[in-house]
Amino acid sequence: MTAGLSCHDVRLLRRAVDGTERAVLDGVDADFPVGGISLILGPTGAGKSTLLHLLACLIRPTSGEARADGEPVSRWITAHRDRWRRRVGILFQTPSLSPDLTVLENVMLPLIPRGGGLAEIRRRAGDCLDRASAGHLAGLPAAILSGGEGQRAALARAIAAEPRFLIADEPTAHQDDDGAKIVMDVFLAERDRGAAVIVAGHDHRLLSAGFADRRHRLAAGRLTPLP
Amino acid sequence: MTRHPLLMGVAVMDGLSLLFLIASALTALRILSGWTPGSADRRQIELETAAEGAALHARIAFGFFAVSTVVLIAAMANALPPIVPGAMCGTGVLQATDGRGGRALLFRLLGLVALYLWRTTEDLNRAQPESPLAVSQARALLLAPPAVFLGVMDTVRAAGALSSHGPVSCCAVIYDQVRSVTGTGRTAGIPDGVWVWGFVAAGLLLLGAAGWAAAAWRPSRSSVRLLAVAAILWAPVAAIALVRALAAYHYGVLHHHCPWCLFLVDHYGVGYPLFGALAIIVLEGPAAWVAAGIGRRHPAIAESAAIRIRRSGRRIVIAVLLFFLLSAGPAILWRVRFGVWMG
Numbered sequence: 001m002t003a004g005l006s007c008h009d010v011r012l013l014r015r016a017v018d019g020t021e022r023a024v025l026d027g028v029d030a031d032f033p034v035g036g037i038s039l040i041l042g043p044t045g046a047g048k049s050t051l052l053h054l055l056a057c058l059i060r061p062t063s064g065e066a067r068a069d070g071e072p073v074s075r076w077i078t079a080h081r082d083r084w085r086r087r088v089g090i091l092f093q094t095p096s097l098s099p100d101l102t103v104l105e106n107v108m109l110p111l112i113p114r115g116g117g118l119a120e121i122r123r124r125a126g127d128c129l130d131r132a133s134a135g136h137l138a139g140l141p142a143a144i145l146s147g148g149e150g151q152r153a154a155l156a157r158a159i160a161a162e163p164r165f166l167i168a169d170e171p172t173a174h175q176d177d178d179g180a181k182i183v184m185d186v187f188l189a190e191r192d193r194g195a196a197v198i199v200a201g202h203d204h205r206l207l208s209a210g211f212a213d214r215r216h217r218l219a220a221g222r223l224t225p226l227p
Numbered sequence: 228m229t230r231h232p233l234l235m236g237v238a239v240m241d242g243l244s245l246l247f248l249i250a251s252a253l254t255a256l257r258i259l260s261g262w263t264p265g266s267a268d269r270r271q272i273e274l275e276t277a278a279e280g281a282a283l284h285a286r287i288a289f290g291f292f293a294v295s296t297v298v299l300i301a302a303m304a305n306a307l308p309p310i311v312p313g314a315m316c317g318t319g320v321l322q323a324t325d326g327r328g329g330r331a332l333l334f335r336l337l338g339l340v341a342l343y344l345w346r347t348t349e350d351l352n353r354a355q356p357e358s359p360l361a362v363s364q365a366r367a368l369l370l371a372p373p374a375v376f377l378g379v380m381d382t383v384r385a386a387g388a389l390s391s392h393g394p395v396s397c398c399a400v401i402y403d404q405v406r407s408v409t410g411t412g413r414t415a416g417i418p419d420g421v422w423v424w425g426f427v428a429a430g431l432l433l434l435g436a437a438g439w440a441a442a443a444w445r446p447s448r449s450s451v452r453l454l455a456v457a458a459i460l461w462a463p464v465a466a467i468a469l470v471r472a473l474a475a476y477h478y479g480v481l482h483h484h485c486p487w488c489l490f491l492v493d494h495y496g497v498g499y500p501l502f503g504a505l506a507i508i509v510l511e512g513p514a515a516w517v518a519a520g521i522g523r524r525h526p527a528i529a530e531s532a533a534i535r536i537r538r539s540g541r542r543i544v545i546a547v548l549l550f551f552l553l554s555a556g557p558a559i560l561w562r563v564r565f566g567v568w569m570g
Binding site (some may be wrong): 008009011060061062063064065071072073075076077078079080081084 | 267268269272273275276279352353355356357358
């Protein structure tokens with residue numbers, strides 16, 4: 001059994017308007033172990049976001065399966081997949097924060113169903129914001145954040161529940177160099193905590209920083225390891 | 228044909244129920260013909276997705292069918308008697324349907340039992356992430372469509388036969404049963420007193436079995452079987468004892484053996500909780516038995532099955548107590564008040 005996330009012969013077909021099917025992912029096999037950072041590179045439209053959504057079991061593959069710690073989670077009944085997803089922190093390509101809530105409240109949200117006192121939840125959310133260098137934004141409405149600030153707030157939300165699997169889609173797309181370093185430091189800390197960190201992007205800084213333990217390239221629906 | 232709004236509502240809900248049920252039954256057939264959990268090929272993944280959709284469709288079908296059955300009973304008991312000449316309760320309405328109404332209710336009960344047993348299987352299937360009961364669930368689901376279809380068809384025929392012009396004799400149906408003095412106090416050749424004592428004794432046995440199932444950590448197979456058999460046998464005995472003897476204390480009349488009058492406002496609609504409790508008992512007894520069987524065959528589900536059996540036990544205890552309270556309670560009050568039993 002592999003500890004971490006893995007894909008086994010995953011194919012994902014999308015039907016075009018004319019009825020023809022196009023393989024977005026075509027026989028993807030890969031392991032993303034815990035305690036490691038895996039970087040998925042590839043051009044825009046290569047299917048990186050789709051692969052991450054599939055690993056987070058937000059979508060089902062057409063064939064094949066995504067496994068978590070050896071369990072075929074992608075084939076589980078929806079209610080079980082939803083429960084399993086509590087162990088996953090997801091940083092989407094767009095921050096997807098609730099605009100009517102403050103930044104702190106956004107980060108507190110995923111902690112509320114997990115129980116614990118409100119003061120403890122607030123403290124943990126504040127800590128996560130500090131780790132993402134967004135502590136000074138805590139009291140601001142999420143609607144007024146810039147792209148980079150929103151992305152760091154979303155990162156704080158993704159790590160708030162100490163996920164076993166952290167999935168990040170283009171996490172540095174809106175960051176300047178300092179912001180990108182902050183984001184990568186958070187990933188390193190999460191890896192050291194024992195999480196499986198999977199990052200997709202086409203930002204050259206991700207590759208040049210050399211922080212990833214494994215690198216893959218996704219092109220034409222196929223995932224190939226990079227040296 | 229009577230176009231009463233409640234009957235129209237029943238027709239719409241029945242139609243929707245049938246549509247959802249047919250959709251889920253088609254998927255159930257696909258599951259039976261090619262469920263291969265060991266494979267992750269496209270056909271199997273599509274089937275797994277379809278199975279989840281089918282379960283949702285069947286739940287919706289069950290919901291519509293259950294609600295439409297309750298609405299149909301309410302229509303027959305309370306809404307239609309005023310427009311059927313001579314009818315004073317559901318008995319007259321049933322008479323006006325040329326017997327199709329009774330058959331419709333019977334098929335509806337069978338359909339509801341089948342769907343409830345399917346739902347029990349489905350709930351246990353959902354306890355595990357990998358759908359270990361997909362095939363059993365598909366088989367259980369396929370039991371329902373014939374009964375539901377026949378129930379719906381007979382409902383349509385009954386509604387079509389229902390005439391607001393041809394008079395019926397509601398009371399004649401009831402009082403014809405007691406024309407001869409010798410037949411007055413007997414049902415199926417057994418004195419009504421025996422039915423009542425049988426109802427009390429079997430009810431206590433059922434209460435004990437249900438209480439045991441509700442309290443035991445892992446109810447044994449034999450105790451659950453006893454619970455299921457007792458529940459199924461007790462329900463008709465209780466219904467006979469109610470209609471033949473105990474209803475008299477609600478009516479204040481000795482020989483008015485009509486189940487439908489209990490649904491009237493004059494009697495505070497007591498028929499709804501009384502027959503509702505019987506329905507719960509008839510549904511939960513077999514559900515506990517099904518859960519026990521599944522728990523035995525699938526050790527991974529044994530804990531969930533035990534929880535389900537305990538839940539059935541609790542529901543049956545509550546339903547039996549409710550039935551005792553509402554059926555025997557007025558008789559005991561009468562006895563305390565007047566010092567004698569009626570009849």
